[in-house]
Amino acid sequence: MVASHRVERARAGVGFGLLLALLLLGLLAFPLADRLWTPSFSSSSRIVELPANSFEFGILGVPSCRSKIGAAVDWSRGDLVQGLKEFVSIYERRPIPNNLYGMGFDHSFGLWFMAHWLQPQLMIESGAFKGHSTWVLRQAMPNCPIISISPRHPQRYLQKGPAYVDKNCEYFADKKFLDFGSIQWDKVMDGYGIKDRSKVLVFFDDHQSELRRVKQAIKAGFKHLIFEDNYDTGTGDHFCLRQICDQFHIEGGGHSCSEDSYEARVRSARKGFWEKALDIKELCGSNIMWWGVQGEMRDNFSHNNTAISYATHVENVQFLESVLDIYWELPPVAGPTLTHQRRFDPARTSHPIVANSDNHLFMQLGLDRLNKSVFNGYTQMAYLRLGY
Numbered sequence: 001m002v003a004s005h006r007v008e009r010a011r012a013g014v015g016f017g018l019l020l021a022l023l024l025l026g027l028l029a030f031p032l033a034d035r036l037w038t039p040s041f042s043s044s045s046r047i048v049e050l051p052a053n054s055f056e057f058g059i060l061g062v063p064s065c066r067s068k069i070g071a072a073v074d075w076s077r078g079d080l081v082q083g084l085k086e087f088v089s090i091y092e093r094r095p096i097p098n099n100l101y102g103m104g105f106d107h108s109f110g111l112w113f114m115a116h117w118l119q120p121q122l123m124i125e126s127g128a129f130k131g132h133s134t135w136v137l138r139q140a141m142p143n144c145p146i147i148s149i150s151p152r153h154p155q156r157y158l159q160k161g162p163a164y165v166d167k168n169c170e171y172f173a174d175k176k177f178l179d180f181g182s183i184q185w186d187k188v189m190d191g192y193g194i195k196d197r198s199k200v201l202v203f204f205d206d207h208q209s210e211l212r213r214v215k216q217a218i219k220a221g222f223k224h225l226i227f228e229d230n231y232d233t234g235t236g237d238h239f240c241l242r243q244i245c246d247q248f249h250i251e252g253g254g255h256s257c258s259e260d261s262y263e264a265r266v267r268s269a270r271k272g273f274w275e276k277a278l279d280i281k282e283l284c285g286s287n288i289m290w291w292g293v294q295g296e297m298r299d300n301f302s303h304n305n306t307a308i309s310y311a312t313h314v315e316n317v318q319f320l321e322s323v324l325d326i327y328w329e330l331p332p333v334a335g336p337t338l339t340h341q342r343r344f345d346p347a348r349t350s351h352p353i354v355a356n357s358d359n360h361l362f363m364q365l366g367l368d369r370l371n372k373s374v375f376n377g378y379t380q381m382a383y384l385r386l387g388y
């Protein structure tokens with residue numbers, strides 16, 4: 001009996017130790033800043049009961065494409081904070097105050113920061129809408145020529161309200177519109193005197209398959225690409241890098257579709273709170289095909305969708321990773337306690353630049369001056385440096 005008591009006590013001791021170790025691991029994995037949340041955080045005046053881990057970033061994994069050379073971007077979180085210090089007041093002067101259906105604050109900042117950091121000789125954008133992103137590119141690089149490709153010229157929006165038309169921008173729009181993949185880039189580059197195409201930055205916000213865009217960019221010889229929308233697996237209206245790279249070999253990648261899994265439980269707990277959160281049934285569909293959007297490669301604002309097999313899904317990542325020097329996702333600018341955003345689920349994103357509890361930094365940067373709606377559009381903007 002005494003001996004068995006000792007064994008029990010020893011077991012209890014080991015159990016307690018394990019619990020403590022797990023707790024410590026949890027503390028290390030998710031900094032305090034992102035675990036703090038305001039219980040009274042409410043939406044539409046209704047107080048919502050949050051699962052205890054609601055604001056924990058990345059707990060369902062953050063799919064990421066692998067660099068074939070193990071390279072990373074050369075800017076740091078500190079550089080991003082410095083950038084924010086400058087950008088908030090620039091953003092406050094934007095010509096299109098309410099850019100509904102276009103970019104919000106997070107991606108405007110990401111685009112501005114990267115264009116400014118990379119200092120290209122020419123910038124190309126595909127998908128201009130009213131011209132907000134053209135304006136952002138112009139703020140980053142005041143003298144750099146821009147080529148803007150969009151079926152409808154931003155000028156046409158000016159008749160109805162705010163829009164931006166740039167003086168140093170060549171528009172492939174209206175009658176001159178050509179898809180990025182149909183433009184004779186050799187001729188255009190000659191016209192701009194561009195000898196080295198790695199000095200060109202290409203920005204896509206046109207809701208076309210990003211796999212196709214990467215292949216077209218390679219054909220044209222471009223190496224620096226930014227994708228505005230980079231929808232998570234199971235969501236969105238076109239095929240995105242994140243969906244391609246959501247693979248079992250990536251942390252948090254691949255999905256079992258089991259309704260009796262940790263993932264299924266966490267997903268269903270989060271679904272009611274974060275607008276874009278999917279439960280396991282929505283992710284997998286009836287055919288247990290979780291890749292892309294329920295086994296489909298969506299394209300062109302969801303007008304052309306094609307079913308792909310799991311083998312094709314794996315082939316796609318093999319191709320992408322074979323041409324990737326760098327893949328970098330812009331983190332959300334600030335935690336949801338500060339921004340009050342309710343759309344993207346932090347469980348599938350990296351840690352924000354301004355942590356949830358850092359109200360001091362949020363205010364210091366002037367982010368509190370912005371209308372909360374501008375933080376609603378975050379969809380994991382991605383930067384790619386191709387090496388081929």
Ligand SMILES: C[S@@+](CC[C@H](N)C(=O)[O-])C[C@H]1O[C@@H](n2cnc3c(N)ncnc32)[C@H](O)[C@@H]1O
Nearest residue numbers: 101102103126127128129132133149150205206
């Ligand atoms: C989400 S909006 C772009 C928003 C814009 N970048 C901004 O910052 O406000 C998508 C735009 O892509 C345009 N578009 C559609 N098909 C396109 C294509 N094949 N090539 C380029 N743009 C396209 C649409 O007309 C629309 O203006």
